[in-house]
Amino acid sequence: AQSVTQLGSHVSVSEGALVLLRCNYSSSVPPYLFWYVQYPNQGLQLLLKYTSAATLVKGINGFEAEFKKSETSFHLTKPSAHMSDAAEYFCAVSAASGSARQLTFGSGTQLTVLP
């Protein structure tokens, strides 16, 4: 079984401030982990993915995430928020093997960027 918990359904930051969106996962096998972003009236777009190579993963738009096995975490960060980063962000987990060949999504975090 696999699951994802995103701490904080809403996060607000000032423009130029650090963005930190939290994601913890559980998985009975080594996981693949993803972050997706959803802008209003659009589908989800892939930001980045972890696939057991480097633990620090760089994605699009200046975002990165670090896989920490000991903490079962995959938090998303960006050093300096921009107004265009306002969106909903979803963390997702997929089993690395076996029959669970599907994504399980967290409940999402709505990011607001204040001017």
Add this chain to the structure above:
Amino acid sequence: DADVTQTPRNRITKTGKRIMLECSQTKGHDRMYWYRQDPGLGLRLIYYSFDVKDINKGEISDGYSVSRQAQAKFSLSLESAIPNQTALYFCATSDVGSSNQPQHFGDGTRLSIL
């Protein structure tokens, strides 16, 4: 043109009506998925298909059915719609491979059932 196209984008209908949501893709992917999104619940998998002859139930398949008409087309039906099926529905595709293949999403269908 979008790689994953969903039609309609918005639909309002009445309880008891049969509804079909359609999804087509030009990405050449074998795998297709239907999700529903509800506020505070994220996305939940309804059905998925790994090729034209393969259909699998997801987490919340009750009240839904699907048809994979071709590699590029995957439709979702609500045989007798009920108000708690009001949601945002997404179709997604992914390439063949291990579980590390990302999914590519359409822009969604907003369905309201009165």
